[in-house]
Every structure is written in structure tokens, then in C-alpha cells.
Amino acid sequence: MNLDELDDLARTFTEESANISHEVRVCMAASCQSSGAQPVLDALRKAQEATGADHCRVKGVGCMGLCSAGPLATLGERDAGLNESKIYRELSPNHAESLIGAVQGDTNAEEALASQRCPSDLPFFQRQQKVVLEHAGVIDPDSFKGYVAVGGYRAMVQALTEMTPAEVVAEVTTSGLRGRGGGGYPTGLKWSTVAKMPGEQKYVICNADEGDPGAFMDRAILESDPHRVLEGMAIAAYAIGANKGYIYVRAEYPLAVERLKTAIRKAKRQGFLGNHVCETQFNFDVEIRLGAGAFVCGEETALMASIEGGRGQPRPRPPYPAESGLFGRPTLINNVETYANIAAIVSEGGDWFASIGTERSKGTKVFALAGTIVNTGLIEVPMGTRLRDIIEVIGGGIPDGKAFKAVQTGGPSGGCVPAAHLDIAVDYDSLKTLGTMMGSGGMIVMDETSSMVDVARFFMEFCMDESCGKCVPCRTGTQQMHALLDKIAKSNATHADLALLEELCEVVQATSLCGLGQTAPNPVMSTLRYFRDEYEEKLASH
Amino acid sequence: MQRQRPDLPSADKRWKLVNATMRRNGYAEHALIEALHSVQDAFGFLDTDAMTFVADSLDLPLSKVYGVATFYHLFMLKPQGRHTCVVCTGTACYIKGAGALIEGIEQRFGVNPGETTDDKALSVMTARCVGACGLAPAVVLDGDVIGKLGTDKLVERIEQEIRE
Secondary structure, rough: OOOOHHHHHHHHHHHOOOOEEEEEEEEEEEEHHHOOOHHHHHHHHHHHHOOOOOEEEEEEEEEOHHHHHOOOOOEEEEEOOOOOOOOEOOOOOOHHHHHHHHHHOOOHHHHHHHHHHHOOOHHHHOOOOOOOOOOOOOOOOOHHHHHHHHHOOHHHHHHHOOHHHHHHHHHHHHHHOOOOOOOOOOOOHHHHHHHOOOOOOOEEEEEEEEOOOOOHHHHHHHHHHHHHHHHHHHHHHHOOOOEEEEEEEEEOOHHHHHHHHHHHHOOOOOOOOOOOOOHHHEEEEEEEEOOOOHHHOOOHHHHHOOOOOOOOOOOOOOOOOOOOOOOOOOOOEEHHHHHHHHHHHHOOHHHHHOOOOOOHHHHHHEEEEEEEOOOEEEEEEEOOOOOOHHHHOOOOOOHHHHOOEEEEEEEEOOOOEEEEOOOEEOHHHHHHHHOOOOOEEEEEEOHHHHHHHHHHHHHHHHHHHHHHOOOOHHHHHHHHEEEEEOOOOOOOHHHHHHHHHHHHHHHHHOOOOOHHHHHOOOHHHHHHHHHHHHHHHHOOOO | OOOOOOOOOOOOOOHHHHHHHHHHHHOOHHHHHHHHHHHHHHHOOEEEEEHHHHHHHHHHOHHHHHHHHHHHOOOOOOOOOOEEEEEEEOOOHHOHHHHHHHHHHHHHOOOOOEEEOOOOOOOEEEEEOOOOOHHHEEEEEOOOEEEEHHHHHHHHHHHHHHHO
């Protein structure tokens, strides 16, 4: 199959819905489903049938982003994007008839919905730039045809039929894309390393073990546009010479797993996965592997141990996965969001991608906003967006008139950014300078009522529970640091305890085997850096 | 020579499901976690019979199976109550008061996370982020994510679930 044939196929799929002029789209991602999106969708289908409005289609779609206001739905023309549609919030089945009326231009129905309507100039929607999430909230994630109709699998077919593997790697290198899982390692460099490795059997792995508490970017991508991730993986496999891929996904994300399974099944049936992908010489098969609730499995060597069926314990590197990874073979591991960027890079070109973002951090980044912030949800902005814009403009600021205190990034491996640094341009390097990290993209906003000692203790408890127990510094160090933090939080500690805590931070950081232990002290060091007075206050009586 | 696969532990049809998962993966060692998932899906927990069956089928020492089963939080070695309530203790839920929910459940039902009530009606667990941060504090009650509930409302919902 070449590009012309794929475009013909896309046209055929579009023509199948030629009589449809308008769409009502209901967000069916996990968060909106939990707020009751299914009954809304059912009521809409019923209302649509009752009115016999055949030109209007009711469709379940992926994440629209504003999770705190779910269930969400949009009304608009068939091919309209999210921002060209009218967005409605906090819907119930009672709104269904009005929504069906409104999409047909009934002004009374539209007025009846006025209180649910999100203003069309809402910065939450207008200030975003979507690359990874371009189809999220627009296409039906379970529809293969829907994905192809919006240009899906075009990048894969282009790579397979018009580019050599080396050209694909070169394009990714040009793009300047860095790993979105947290480390920020240049993706092109990683790909070229694995591509150069000798050996018949290589693997690609998609790390969808999104364990950082407060992060749900990958879940939303998988639930909204699963084919996009498969396409990225297939392109990667072609580029490095692999024929087998694994997606390691958390068992806590049942909906994402279900949609991935559907996507894999449909892509295989259509010849877009499996042997002779799109009638080329390229073979690529994908399997899903479920995690079982171990945070450490987000670490690449632990993740591979888990796919191999064992305890998810990391091992020392080198050898790196590129040389000896899954089943001892050269392996490429990237995160969900990294793969979701690939199709756009191949289609639009590495130079286009590199034109977005800052000098050393290219492209966009998906962030999950949570905590005490008005607009909890999922956003995508160019790298280098001011943190203040993310929190105050897009996020809508802090609710209940409280004051902003800090935002935690990077989860249990990261740190916090206090109000004084709200004007930084967010990218990999600026966050590092402030003693925190990009991480996978979770941003937890805290207001003045949060105690930073408690927050540090919370993260340490997390790391203590999640330590796999293999190396001593992490296994016992996190225990001891947690005990000290607990003592401080309960105002039972002395200055000597604080000094011991700081010393332990350095030791655990320097001597732990894997990223979990090496970064476990970060939340403590970061809160000490910016909120030392809160620690000192708790010591005051001793 | 082909190794003899063990017989199914009993006539219970659920063992066939477990066996099918292992067969689909060619009884390969790396299918261990998949096999344990299918046992838990079918029976709700992993007992010694199940682990022995999986170990024999995949030709692995029981110690390895036990080691894997106890490593991962999701695998349960004890039977669960008729209803399960998983309180998310991720960062966003923590900030929004997951601790109060756990306390409220403890006060009303007398169980802490990881425990089951004596009448086997309710098991309470915690999870490290269910990814529903927009609904914080989030709780997964019998598989359904519910969010933004105060302690009283949550206790009411659980009572209602138990009654039904």
C-alpha cells in the first residue's frame, strides 16, 4: 500500500458518513465516565433516534481535557476540531434533548443549555497547542476508520514506503524530541543506538506504567487515541529493525487496556499490524503486558524483568537495554507520549517539530493539572510556556480565594516550585535548575493550607512502600528518612534529626541502584530548599 | 519428550480459563504474571493450590511463583470481601483529603486498608493513583470510580452497595 492508496482508503471512510453534517461528541475517557458520561451518551442516542435527525451523529470520543467539569460534550460540524465546537460541561441525561435540538440550530434548546456552555474564549482551551492530543476528544478511539479518516497511519505508510530506516531515525534526531517519561534523553540518539546494534531479534517497548501519583497523561492518550501510539511504535520498530513490540500498561487502567486491545485487533485485521504491514516486507506484532501494581516497574530494567514474568527489580546499567534488554536482546524503550509524537514528526518533518518549544526542549508537553486548582485536567502546551500561564491562566488559578503556595512536578522523584519562581519558562532544563524535574508531566498544585513537611513525608512514604528491596540504601534509607520526617511532622524532632535527614538524603541519592532510590530524596531536598522555615518551626521547641 | 502438564486442580470451569491463558502463551515462563492475573480474575485471589498449579504448568519452582505473587501489590493471597473499596492515595487525592476517607471508613466499618470485615462484606484497600485526579479524592467501589465525595457520602454509598 502506498500513500495514494491510503488516502483513497481515508476518502472512502469519510464518504461513508457523507450524509452526516453535525456531531455531538461525548467524552468517554475514564474521568468523564466516572462522572456519568455513559448515561448521557445513551440518552443522546435515544434523543437522536427519537427526532430522526439522520444528519447528526452522536459519538463517544476521548479526553477533552477539562476533567473537573465532566461529563463533557461538544456540538459542531462533522469535521470540526475541539476548539471549533461548542463545549458543554457538567451534563446529565436531562440535557440530551436540548443538545440534540441545539445541534440542529434550535435556539430555544441552545438557551436551555446556556448554563452548561463553556465560553468559547476560555483560556483553558484557547491557550493550548495540540500535537499529541490533536485527535483527543475528536475521534472515536475504538474506530479504526475514524483514525484513518483524519490522516492516521499516513506517517507509518510514508516511512515504510518512502523512507529508509536511517532516514526515519534522522528525522527524529532533527526534531530534537526528548523522552517524555521523565529522563529527557534525546529520542533520536536512543533510536540510532539501538538501530546500530547487531542481531536479528530486537524489541520495542512502550512504557505505559504511569505510576507517578498525580499523573494521567498517558492514560488519557491511550484512552483517546490508541492507534496513534501503535503507529509510533510501528515506525520505531521499522527504524531500529524490530518486529515485535510490547506495551507494558498498568492494570489500574482497565479502560486504556480495553481500548488498546480493540485498536490492536482492528489494526491487525486491516493489515496495519502483523505480517507484511500494509503489504510491505515489514512485520510487526504488538502484545500488551499488564503491570500488577509496582511503581518501580516504570524503571526500564525493572519493567523488562516484569515483562519476562519475574519480580520487577532493576539491575545495574550498563549493559543498557539498547545493547542487552528484553530477553537479552537489543531493546528500545520509550514512553507513551514519546511514541505519540512520532507520527507528527514523520508527517510534518523534524524541522517543523523543532520550531516548537525552546532551544533545548522541543515540541509540546502534555501536563496533568491536579490538586487545588480550578481547572483540573489535561493540557498540552509548547515547551517554554510560562508556569504562571499554566497555573493561573489555563488552570484558572486557586479556588476559594486561597493563595498559591507551590506546584509539585515530577512526582515522587521531583520537587516543588514555589511562588517566587512562577515566571519560569517550563522546560527540562529550567525545572532542573530549580531542583525539580519535568518528570512525566504531573503538576500538583498546592495552596497555602498545605504543609510542605507533610508533602515530603507523603512522598517518602510512597517511596518507602514502593522500594523493591533489592539495594540497601533505598530499602533502609527510605525507611529511616520517613521515620525522621514523621518525627519532624509531629514536632518531636531536634536539629540533629534534621541534620541527619539531610545527610541521609545525600547518601541515598548517591548510592541507590536505580532511579527510584536515587531520586527519592528529591521532594525532601526541594521542600528544604524553599520551605526550610516550615521544618525549623517544627523543631523550635527543642 | 514433551513434559506432562498437570491436571486441572478440580472440575471447576474457571481452571480452564487459567489454563487457556497459559496455553495461549505457549506455557512460557514469561507468561507467569499473565497467568496469575487470570487466576485472580477468575477466583478473586491466589491460594496455594492455584500457585502450585501455575508453577507446575509453567515448570517453575513454587518459590518463584510465590516470590512474584507477593512482589506485586495487586495480587491478593487472601479471599476478598463481597465488596471492595479502593481509596486512591495518590498525590492529588492526598491533597484533597483521602486520609479523612480512610479514617471515616475505619470508624464506620472497623477495617483499615488491607483488611476485610469479619462478615466478609467489605474489603478496603488503597491504591497509588488510579489516574482520576480530576475527581480527587477518588475511590473505586466495586470497580466503579467515584469521585469528589465527602466521608459521609462515601460511607452512605458503601452501606448502600452492601445492602443491595
